[in-house]
Each structure stands twice: as structure tokens, then as C-alpha cells.
Amino acid sequence: GDIVGHxxxxxxxxxxxxxxxxxxxxxxxxxxxxxxPPPAPGLSLSEGAEGAAVFAFQAGLTRLGYDCAPSGTFxxxxxxxxxxxxxxxxxxxxxxVADGLTRARLIALLRLSAA
Numbered sequence: 001g002d003i004v005g006h007x008x009x010x011x012x013x014x015x016x017x018x019x020x021x022x023x024x025x026x027x028x029x030x031x032x033x034x035x036x037p038p039p040a041p042g043l044s045l046s047e048g049a050e051g052a053a054v055f056a057f058q059a060g061l062t063r064l065g066y067d068c069a070p071s072g073t074f075x076x077x078x079x080x081x082x083x084x085x086x087x088x089x090x091x092x093x094x095x096x097v098a099d100g101l102t103r104a105r106l107i108a109l110l111r112l113s114a115a
Contacts, residue, residue: 039100040107046097049074057098060106061085064113074098 045054055072061081062068068081079096086094089105098106 038104040104041100042103044097044099045074045103047074047076047079054078057103057106060110063110064106 042053045057050073052072054074055070058068058070058072058078062070064085066081066085068078082098082102083094083096085106086096086102089109090102092101093099
């Protein structure tokens with residue numbers, strides 16, 4: 001049979017072990033990244049939101065390697081990508097709503113990856 005490419009396995013999201021994986025503890029032991037920034041100010045971004053803030057958030061997710069083409073419209077696909085991001089980086093919530101904590105984690109990760 002055909003070999004299934006990575007993009008065919010899980011469209012629109014990275015394959016992470018998920019919210020039960022001890023990402024923070026591993027990072028503290030020197031394996032991988034973890035960030036603890038204070039929550040970003042401002043309103044949560046959720047499905048139906050539109051505008052520059054949504055575009056910037058989608059662009060940030062894309063820079064980290066998530067399949068989230070910046071459109072400026074927070075659609076169902078964006079919600080799924082945000083939930084996948086939260087399963088790895090937030091874990092206190094993975095509802096696909098980009099609250100202040102979720103947005104702050106993304107900003108801090110982008111700063112780390114740019115360093």
C-alpha cells in the first residue's frame with residue numbers, strides 16, 4: 001500500500017501526546033521548552049472573532065509550525081488548532097478559546113524560538 005505522509009495523518013495539527021503528558025516537568029529536567037508568562041491583557045479570541053488580533057494570533061501559530069493560515073477570521077479550523085496548542089502548552093484549558101494565558105504562552109514561545 002501507499003505510505004501515508006505526515007500531513008495525511010492529522011491534518012491541521014501537530015501530533016503531540018496531549019494534555020496528560022508532563023511537558024512542564026520534562027522542560028524543568030532539561031528536555032524541551034516550557035514558559036510561564038503572566039496572562040496577556042485583552043479579550044479572549046474565540047470562534048467568530050475577526051480582525052488584526054486574530055490574524056496575528058494565527059500567524060504566530062503558523063510560525064510555531066501549526067497549520068493555521070492567517071485569515072483574520074477565527075473559524076472552526078482555528079479553534080481546533082488552538083485546542084491542539086493548548087493541549088501541549090496550556091493544559092488548564094483546551095477549549096480552543098485563545099484567552100490571555102494562551103496568547104501569552106504563544107508570544108513567549110515565539111520569543112524563545114526567535115532567540
